[in-house]
Amino acid sequence: xxxxxxxxxxxxxxxxxxxxxxxxxxxxxxxxxxxxxxxxxxxxxxxxxxxxxxxxxxxxxxxxxxxxxxxxxxxxxxxxxxxxxxxxxxxxxxxxxxxxxxxxxxxxxxxxxxxxxxxxxxxxxxxxxxxxxxxxxxxxxxxxxxxxxxxxxxxxxxxxxxxxxxxxxxxxxxxxxxxxxxxxxxxxxxxxxxxxxxxxxxxxxxxxxxxxxxxxxxxxxxxxxxxxxxxxxxxxxxxxxxxxxxxxxxxxxxxxxxxxxxxxxxxxxxxxxxxxxxxxxxxxxxxxxxxxxxxxxxxxxxxxxxxxxxxxxxxxxxxxxxxxxxxxxxxxxxxxxx
Amino acid sequence: xxxxxxxxxxxxxxxxxxxxxxxxxxxxxxxxxxxxxxxxxxxxxxxxxxxxxxxxxxxxxxxxxxxxxxxxxxxxxxxxxxxxxxxxxxxxxxxxxxxxxxxxxxxxxxxxxxxxxxxxxxxxxxxxxxxxxxxxxxxxxxxxxxxxxxxxxxxxxxxxxxxxxxxxxxxxxxxxxxxxxxxxxxxxxxxxxxxxxxxxxxxxxxxxxxxxxxxxxxxxxxxxxxxxxxxxxxxxxxxxxxxxxxxxxxxxxxxxxxxxxxxxxxxxxxxxxxxxxxxxxxxxxxxxxxxxxxxxxxxxxxxxxxxxxxxxxxxxxxxxxxxxxxxxxxxxxxxxxxxxxxxxxxxxxxxxxxxxxxxxxxxxxxxxxxxxxxxxxxxxxxxxxxxxxxxxxxxxxxxxxxxxxxxxxxxxxxxxxxxxxxxxxxxxxxxxxxxxxxxxxxxxxxxxxxxxxxxxxxxxxxxxxxxxxxxxxxxxxxxxxxxxxxxxxxxxxxxxxxxxxxxxxxxxxxxxxxxxx
Numbered sequence: 122x123x124x125x126x127x128x129x130x131x132x133x134x135x136x137x138x139x140x141x142x143x144x145x146x147x148x149x150x151x152x153x154x155x156x157x158x159x160x161x162x163x164x165x166x167x168x169x170x171x172x173x174x175x176x177x178x179x180x181x182x183x184x185x186x187x188x189x190x191x192x193x194x195x196x197x198x199x200x201x202x203x204x205x206x207x208x209x210x211x212x213x214x215x216x217x218x219x220x221x222x223x224x225x226x227x228x229x230x231x232x233x234x235x236x237x238x239x240x241x242x243x244x245x246x247x248x249x250x251x252x253x254x255x256x257x258x259x260x261x262x263x264x265x266x267x268x269x270x271x272x273x274x275x276x277x278x279x280x281x282x283x284x285x286x287x288x289x290x291x292x293x294x295x296x297x298x299x300x301x302x303x304x305x306x307x308x309x310x311x312x313x314x315x316x317x318x319x320x321x322x323x324x325x326x327x328x329x330x331x332x333x334x335x336x337x338x339x340x341x342x343x344x345x346x347x348x349x350x351x352x353x354x355x356x357x358x359x360x361x362x363x364x365x366x367x368x369x370x371x372x373x374x375x376x377x378x379x380x381x382x383x384x385x386x387x388x389x390x391x392x393x394x395x396x397x398x399x400x401x402x403x404x405x406x407x408x409x410x411x412x413x414x415x416x417x418x419x420x421x422x423x424x425x426x427x428x429x430x431x432x433x434x435x436x437x438x439x440x441x442x443x444x445x446x447x448x449x450x451x452x453x454x455x456x457x458x459x
Numbered sequence: 460x461x462x463x464x465x466x467x468x469x470x471x472x473x474x475x476x477x478x479x480x481x482x483x484x485x486x487x488x489x490x491x492x493x494x495x496x497x498x499x500x501x502x503x504x505x506x507x508x509x510x511x512x513x514x515x516x517x518x519x520x521x522x523x524x525x526x527x528x529x530x531x532x533x534x535x536x537x538x539x540x541x542x543x544x545x546x547x548x549x550x551x552x553x554x555x556x557x558x559x560x561x562x563x564x565x566x567x568x569x570x571x572x573x574x575x576x577x578x579x580x581x582x583x584x585x586x587x588x589x590x591x592x593x594x595x596x597x598x599x600x601x602x603x604x605x606x607x608x609x610x611x612x613x614x615x616x617x618x619x620x621x622x623x624x625x626x627x628x629x630x631x632x633x634x635x636x637x638x639x640x641x642x643x644x645x646x647x648x649x650x651x652x653x654x655x656x657x658x659x660x661x662x663x664x665x666x667x668x669x670x671x672x673x674x675x676x677x678x679x680x681x682x683x684x685x686x687x688x689x690x691x692x693x694x695x696x697x698x699x700x701x702x703x704x705x706x707x708x709x710x711x712x713x714x715x716x717x718x719x720x721x722x723x724x725x726x727x728x729x730x731x732x733x734x735x736x737x738x739x740x741x742x743x744x745x746x747x748x749x750x751x752x753x754x755x756x757x758x759x760x761x762x763x764x765x766x767x768x769x770x771x772x773x774x775x776x777x778x779x780x781x782x783x784x785x786x787x788x789x790x791x792x793x794x795x796x797x798x799x800x801x802x803x804x805x806x807x808x809x810x811x812x813x814x815x816x817x818x819x820x821x822x823x824x825x826x827x828x829x830x831x832x833x834x835x836x837x838x839x840x841x842x843x844x845x846x847x848x849x850x851x852x853x854x855x856x857x858x859x860x861x862x863x864x865x866x867x868x869x870x871x872x873x874x875x876x877x878x879x880x881x882x883x884x885x886x887x888x889x890x891x892x893x894x895x896x897x898x899x900x901x902x903x904x905x906x907x908x909x910x911x912x913x914x915x916x917x918x919x920x921x922x923x924x925x926x927x928x929x930x931x932x933x934x935x936x937x938x939x940x941x942x943x944x945x946x947x948x949x950x951x952x953x954x955x956x957x958x959x960x961x962x963x964x965x966x967x968x969x970x971x972x973x974x975x976x
Contacts, residue, residue, distance in 0.1 A: 171570035178566045182558030189555040192547020199536025200905035207916045217526035225934045266629045269907045415622050418548040419638040433559035444567050
């Protein structure tokens with residue numbers, strides 16, 4: 122198989138890993154205001170306490186792999202979305218330190234500040250991820266050198282903003298299911314209705330985004346016409362989304378969480394289908410787009426990268442599984458918790 | 460202000476703030492491995508409570524290191540897009556390797572290290588500590604490899620980019636980039652090993668001085684004395700060895716700089732004129748007069764250090780084209796501050812070791828006070844070393860390798876200046892152009908980013924980092940005042956991770972520990 126296609130797939134896998142794993146802990150941040158007491162807030166924070174840092178590494182590695190394998194796409198997107206990505210960085214910084222600092226001082230004002238910061242930073246980061254994906258699907262204006270020629274506010278057109286909201290909805294849904302699994306008692310009961318609320322909001326936005334994409338962005342479905350079997354992804358996606366209320370209704374919350382995981386994976390696959398073979402689509406002239414071929418590093422680098430992945434990935438999957446297994450079960454607030 | 464200067468300032472600000480934390484993580488990580496290992500061997504509960512205390516401090520530093528580290532990876536793309544396009548094929552591999560080999564390891568096992576005390580047995584906990592420590596060391600390997608390649612590039616060649624199977628021109632100019640030829644030559648480029656060893660030593664110095672600072676404060680306040688004495692003595696051993704090693708490694712590294720980047724060494728030493736070099740101990744470089752004002756120097760000292768002979772000539776800044784010369788003042792001063800501090804570390808660690816041997820260290824209050832504050836010097840020495848290395852690399856973002864004669868001496872161009880390697884590239888109109896095989900910092904900056912955007916982000920970074928710094932000190936201060944828990948209450952269990960996990964009843968299937976269906 123062609124190295125460029127393999128790396129496109131591997132980047133998709135890293136992005137899917139990130140969206141599934143950091144998706145639930147960003148979702149916990151988005152839902153943080155639902156916790157009413159300090160103990161409940163601690164339960165929320167400690168549900169993701171041991172896990173969020175490792176989850177974020179998927180993003181870091183995605184960024185590193187994009188830099189290494191498709192440097193032109195990395196450089197164009199990161200410099201083109203300058204202010205948006207700075208905002209994203211501030212969001213990620215505040216998220217990390219909110220979690221770390223929040224529990225250190227027993228003062229209501231101190232904790233209120235970090236609670237608010239945890240919520241705001243998680244939400245802002247999620248919106249920016251969605252807006253970035255939306256712009257990638259829609260395409261952005263590039264010059265002859267492949268450099269972004271628009272400004273910050275050109276990124277905030279209706280379609281990308283809709284995808285930004287969709288990202289918030291899907292992570293909130295994913296996070297609510299994760300929290301429901303990790304909690305018990307009163308807070309767990311209070312989360313019950315939110316499984317439905319977040320699913321409902323997600324469904325509405327998902328349908329809106331699908332219609333908008335089908336009508337306004339013909340390029341996004343071009344691959345589907347070329348390879349109709351790809352429609353299987355859409356079918357699986359619909360089944361996964363439909364299975365969520367079924368599983369919740371029957372009290373099979375683990376299955377509901379797996380369904381929302383499948384939903385996110387399918388959405389990343391759809392994103393990849395909309396892009397392929399482009400990485401950055403030039404909205405002004407298709408010939409200026411960065412594709413998996415013209416944006417790529419040399420074959421030698423791609424082979425070295427594959428070797429690194431082949432050596433590293435089995436280890437990563439092994440100890441990530443072991444660590445998730447270690448921290449499974451309901452949240453217990455011991456003296457080492459946040 | 461122009462976008463290049465602003466982007467440089469932003470990178471300097473963010474990387475210097477970030478670099479408060481990684482050396483602490485590496486240094487304290489090694490100490491944690493030692494403490495937990497000793498606990499497993501001796502079962503002395505004091506080791507256990509010490510490990511728990513330093514783990515809390517380690518976790519705080521680690522979190523800040525992660526939060527500020529992700530900024531660095533983004534900034535290559537956001538602020539230095541042209542640089543990223545130029546080096547991605549080579550430099551990117553090292554960054555990706557860092558993610559896959561290091562970040563997953565340290566972040567994953569950090570969970571067990573910090574939150575797993577009651578979930579796994581001491582052996583598994585020790586294993587996790589070793590993994591976190593290894594992860595932080597792997598991380599330093601890859602990032603130093605990447606940075607060293609910028610200083611002394613190797614294992615690559617410069618080629619014109621292709622587009623749709625054709626050589627690519629923009630405005631008639633060929634688009635050039637570095638492509639990898641030999642991965643191991645990239646990894647072991649001429650300066651990697653010297654710089655990596657020096658970075659590790661710097662980290663051990665900072666980690667040990669950090670621990671000695673807190674321990675000395677406890678000793679002065681007569682609190683947690685048994686704990687503080689043992690921590691201080693252990694850290695002092697590491698600190699003494701590392702301080703002595705730093706000067707040896709520093710000397711070999713300086714030799715390496717002279718062999719590969721002689722303009723940088725000339726800037727370190729304000730050696731304007733080629734010829735026998737004095738070793739300036741103190742002075743103020745004067746670019747106007749091309750000499751050092753108020754110079755207090757060892758005659759021939761520089762020649763001696765470079766060539767082991769007091770009158771051999773040393774390449775000065777005048778051996779380089781004026782637009783190939785680095786600035787002098789910043790490298791000169793930061794290099795001197797680093798060496799001065801390093802010498803100070805040797806003096807105080809040797810003195811403290813002697814007093815410890817004589818049994819008088821913990822009664823020598825003035826020296827303990829010195830150690831309370833010496834950690835600031837260790838921070839400064841680490842930072843100044845990097846400032847000297849990075850400013851001394853200017854005006855290049857990727858330093859071009861030198862051309863050497865068959866006998867190993869630097870080759871000269873037609874005007875008698877030191878000759879850097881170059882490549883021939885053909886322009887769109889068919890004419891040939893010779894280009895230097897490096898990249899200027901001024902050419903590396905993003906085309907899509909305007910100065911006012913960078914100005915906004917610098918102000919934001921400045922405010923946020925100031926807030927983080929104040930809060931970090933505040934929380935650190937609280938943790939130090941709270942002190943370690945009294946030894947005791949050690950869990951008797953000694954089970955492996957899977958066993959411990961398996962003992963937690965009631966969980967079925969999913970990763971998140973749901974009760975499943």
